[in-house]
Amino acid sequence: MTSPPAPVPHPAATELRHWSLDSVGGLRHLRAGLRQAVAGTPLDDEDGRDRITVVATELATNALRHGWPPAHIRLLREPGALILDVADHDVAGEPLFDEDRPIGHGGLGLRLAQTFASDLGWYRTAKTKHIWARFDFVRD
Numbered sequence: 414m415t416s417p418p419a420p421v422p423h424p425a426a427t428e429l430r431h432w433s434l435d436s437v438g439g440l441r442h443l444r445a446g447l448r449q450a451v452a453g454t455p456l457d458d459e460d461g462r463d464r465i466t467v468v469a470t471e472l473a474t475n476a477l478r479h480g481w482p483p484a485h486i487r488l489l490r491e492p493g494a495l496i497l498d499v500a501d502h503d504v505a506g507e508p509l510f511d512e513d514r515p516i517g518h519g520g521l522g523l524r525l526a527q528t529f530a531s532d533l534g535w536y537r538t539a540k541t542k543h544i545w546a547r548f549d550f551v552r553d
Contacts, residue, residue: 426491428489430488431488432485435483440474443469444466447466456548465529468497468546468548475522476501476544480501480506481503485541486498487500496547496548497545497546500541500542501541502540504537504539507535508535509523532549
């Protein structure tokens with residue numbers, strides 16, 4: 414993502430769940446927790462659960478590998494959508510698509526997130542960089 418930061422998409426959203434990860438070893442717990450947290454929402458079907466867990470895994474992995482741990486992952490709900498907000502502590506870095514890397518050599522996490530989410534953006538605070546992915550309840 415070489416575009417400028419997007420505005421915070423969820424100022425009035427309700428936090429459903431949050432996780433803090435120090436290493437990729439916590440990703441399994443994150444995925445299981447997300448599947449439980451999505452239960453009872455309009456995304457509680459195989460496609461919805463798969464999309465949100467793939468995106469969460471990719472964004473959290475990026476935060477741990479390219480940002481500064483711990484990674485903080487929040488699942489938020491606003492009218493008509495769930496939002497994943499993944500933060501790391503590298504406020505100087507920017508999320509970048511790796512367009513030159515061949516398929517099978519990594520670097521596709523943001524592309525997967527862009528494909529599976531309804532919208533994708535990022536923003537900074539004084540201490541964290543956030544990448545968010547919105548999952549609308551009704552897909553176009």
